[in-house]
Amino acid sequence: MTQTTAKKILLNAFDMNCVGHINHGLWTHPRDQSHRFNELNYWTELAQTLEQGLFDGLFLADITGVYDVYQNGIELTLKESIQLPSHDPSTLISAMALVTQNLSFGVTVNLSYEQPYQFARRFASLDHLTQGRLGWNIVTGYLDSAERLIGQKGLKDHDARYDQAEEFLQLCYQYWEGSWENDALKKDKQQRVFTDPNKVHLINHQGQYYQSQGVFQVAPSVQRTPTLFQAGASPKGLQFATRHAECIFIGGDQPEKIRQQVN
Template sequence: MAREILLNAFNMNCVGHIHHGLWTHPRDRSTEFNQLSYWTELAQLLERGLFDGLFIADILGVYDVYQNGIDLPLQEAIQLPVNDPLLLVSAMAGVTRNLGFGVTANLSYEAPYTFARRLSTLDHLTQGRIGWNIVTGYLDSAAKAMGRPQQVEHDRRYDQADEYLEVLYKLLEGSWQDDAVLADRERRVYAQPGKVHKVRHQGEFYQVEGYHLSQPSPQRTPLLFQAGSSPRGLRFAGEHAECVFIGGNDHAAVRAQVDKVRASAVAAGRTAEAIKVFMGIAVIVAPTEAKARDKHAEYLRYASPEAGIAHFSSSTGIDLAAFGLDEPIQPRKTNAIESVVKTFSGWTKRRLLQQHALGGRYPLVVGSPEQVAEQLIAWIDATGLDGFNLTRIVTPESYADFIDLVVPELQRRGRYKTTYADGTLRHKLFGQGPRLPADHPGAAWRDPGRLQHPHSTANELRGLSHNALSLL
């Protein structure tokens, strides 16, 4: 039986996100990003379209690599200004019942003890619809703004991330037992003291001694997203991620990435199906192919290819303004996004400008509803993808067009749901309950006795996870 396509809207709490320059289009509303109604209306629109989630990107720091400054990012609003994504969620959750929210937060600058409370709070308020996109950051501008001389080396950031996740698992999964809360008015016992446990963690990066401040939320640990296709990033994904976000421009390359992601899960002792894989994609659709092509041509008039490669410059850590149009771009060691540097090695600036014609480098599908549906299905069937992160080009027009034209066509072909499943975001996507599965390293910390061994690691406890579950 053909799989149903999973779908997230890909957005950011800013004006210019992926398709740079389109904020100047007369029908685009992204300059309203500071207004709560902009986000609540978007959430209601996406829920009407049965989207699985709204994936909200974020960045700390500024894109100051291109031309060694921020003149162009300011002029073209290249993810600047950018506001906090987590503060949007409560309002959007209040006007929806099923839409999930994947929020990006940089662990390099967040204390795990306080961040764990923020995640639990959002999981409570959304009734289990929160996900966390785990990032470590890659901009030197962010490191300097946080008082550091430069960004930490690429693989070293993942070492820190591994330990960060361990601390979170201890707090979210182990500090409070499932039956800790009684809320017994007559006995005047809200929570049972013997069921709430202190976390003691003494590691290389973090030292924590304390109780998690929030009682267990529907998912405990939010659904875990991650993006990163370097060897170290894939190892991290195999250990921790439940959803992985990748990029790609042809079926063969994406198939290879999907296979690597699934192999990383197996190498970590999980199943290949333990990770859902999403690819970023852009869609321009209209009732007919001719009208879709006309709309594409219209959008191109407002796009800024130069702004697109200014964004790309910071992704690589290489100032592309310094290259001639036909000069091959040679990779060099940076602490930016390692996989991006390798993928585009040898490209010329002219080729990058052509790729960024619509202001971004994501694959673009243009056509009638039937043509778009066929291409999306072809991507899924040829690559093993589970779904897409759909970018906004003109907002909210891009999402509304997709919902009104493509969703019914996918449903007609049996490739998209016709109603939401019940339960938390994790259960909606995996159908296996609200909590981390037993083979996930976070499950190892459900045994309260394990919290008293501050030097233990989740890997050492993986073999004990089933026993730990039986003790609760």
């Protein structure tokens, strides 16, 4: 008799710091409460409900920019609240972590509009506060409206965005993995030594897109590098995801198509 091995499924909720997320119009239902997305207890209650239901994680989508292509404007986007208004998802994480013990949090952040140092510092800080329950969904953007918001005319070339993303990741790895040794923190009150200076190292990066020199401000967190998600579907995106991501979004309407992506 052939013995089968049980497979483990990790169950994640999918939401966004806005009204309704992808269920546009559901906010009009009498029992829907997503109009309260700007209230902190809306999210802490959701986190507690998910943990009680044995969910493994809450994944938070996000976009930079607005949907303004349909009918050449944002009238319908505003009128029916199609991911507008929407708020920064990373602001929710520490509060939800406080009221849970096991629930993890995946956060979408578009690296095209971030500086690697500030981003790495923010996520290392959150990894400390969540005790290692943090993930980053890496995206490079797809909306021209986002580019106009930061003073640019339109999206960079697709492959150039991934080239920039590659350097962004390499620099973040230097911050998270390379600046502090595991035993750098001493916390020795008698000797007045909190950190051993010999175990903290300068980062010196001179790249095409980014330059950085100095010591990372955050001591090693539980994971150091947060769990990495990626959803690239193009050949360049799949290459990027294969190099970096621990969790990859795939899709297809037939098993054979899924098999090709996995291969």
